[in-house]
Amino acid sequence: MYNLENEKLKINVKKIGAELCKIVSVKHDTNFMWNADSNVWGSFAPNLFPIIGALKNNTYILENESFELPKHGFIRHNTDIQLHKQNENSLVFKLTYNEALLKMYPFKFEFYITYKLNDNSLEVQHTIKNIDNKVLYFSLGGHPAFKCPVFENENYDDYILEFEQIESSNTHLINPQNGLISSNTRAIFNNTNQLKLTHNLFNDDALVFKDLKSRKVTLKSNLNGEILSVSYPDYNYLGIWAKPNGDFVCIEPWLGIADNENTNQDFKTKEGILKLDANKTFEASYLIEINNAHLH
Template sequence: MKNTLSSKELKVTVDTFGAEMHSVKKSGIEYIWQADPEFWGRHAPVLFPIVGKLKNGEYTYDDKTYTMGGHGFARDNEFQLVKHTGDELIYELKNSDETLEHYPFKFTFQVSYKLTANKIRVRYTVKNEDEKIMKFGVGAHPAFNVPLKNGEFENYSLTISPVEERTFIPLNGAAGTLKVSESETVADYKKHLTHELFAGDALVYSSSPKTEVTLANNLDEHSVKVSWENMPYFGLWSPYPKEAGFVCIEPWYGLADDDATDGDLSTKFGINSLEAGKEFNCEFTIEFN
């Protein structure tokens, strides 16, 4: 079921399936990728309880092996709408017999969309409903149309702020896993878009305590800015060799498996821990111009 939020500047549509944002329109322009299955059949999936892919699609926990698809199962589950006001939507997913077959923790996971003028604040809340420490990852995967209005893909660029050195972690594109041992310090702060930029799959970086990534062009004033604090990683992605008309800006609290992982969820690179009965929150903001 689709729900909407509206301000004087934006109209936002979110689906209860996956708690996924489907549309953001401003002045007649659609900013969100419309899920053409020829290229990528999603809009802005929510990633939980892992980010990225597991090596061989599986992991172990407490001497038991579990399987899980890339980016977790939240994006393929129906959420319950628990709040709908004039400016906010809150969706909730709880553990079930089916989730426990793939993920051995009891949880409540909420996704909130709050609209103010030309900005959307997205907040993730993870509650550990279990009696043991919970291991998890959570993140975003919004896809933005390129071009937004004028020009071509190559007229756009991604600008990362602040301008400083950060860690780049290359991906093993064939497996979807990270090559952590080949990480390097880079001074990347502006990436001019070409489809070949993503020939090695997503570009994965460490975040600064406060990070902004702006998608803009050299022809008009239309842009998207994604900003966050204390989400330790982010990815930039567009499919290759397909020449799709979108790029994803993805703040993450978690990562794909390292190539060298032993498969144990407890020691997974980038995994997070949450004590029994405790709650975790993180958020990011998308500004549409």
């Protein structure tokens, strides 16, 4: 376990998957992250690369060859990821391609994830370096799970998510049989910027948004006000998810999306796929900001 601390916050990051697992108030010891109860959902904040969600039959096609990848890719349970460098306010982890990964993802790459503390916020930065001599195709995202409710006097349905802009948007429904995006949608926002949290909101799996105007979401309690916010200016898809019986909510900035049921599985034309030219570097960051009212 790796630790980082400043005057307001301390974080813990697991070596496996370089997974963030705690954001804690230094003064009050309040933890804002889900505890990864394995009876409900045993993760904290998986890092998603080089795909988001599920592939059709766990398979994609590249240059007429088939490859298999697990849901959300191969970072989240990876034991080869290493601490690359550390200073007083940041931790940088690195994974370099290897022979085993080339069998499922035939690209030479370096994956970095940086956790940087600054005052009451944590920046999570993804960096991809293409060290191959061909175009690299990938998706990328975060999956942080925040405790909800945070305080003992609250219930789950005391909470809302407040978006920075008024939205009129549908969720793209996930087929429960295969985890793929179906052609069906359901209205979630009707000219509002608030989403009331209830456990049954997630009976049909994650809410998946492709067209939100907002790039910031705030978790708010009716009893204790604004708890934290997630800003994601570099990400154009957003997932909101919890287990129906889980006291948490995931706010997931994505660059990419699970396969559509009707996909032809061609990786190069997959919805949301990013392209990175040889010897180029790509960066994207999201920011978790804890409201100062809960840190004093």
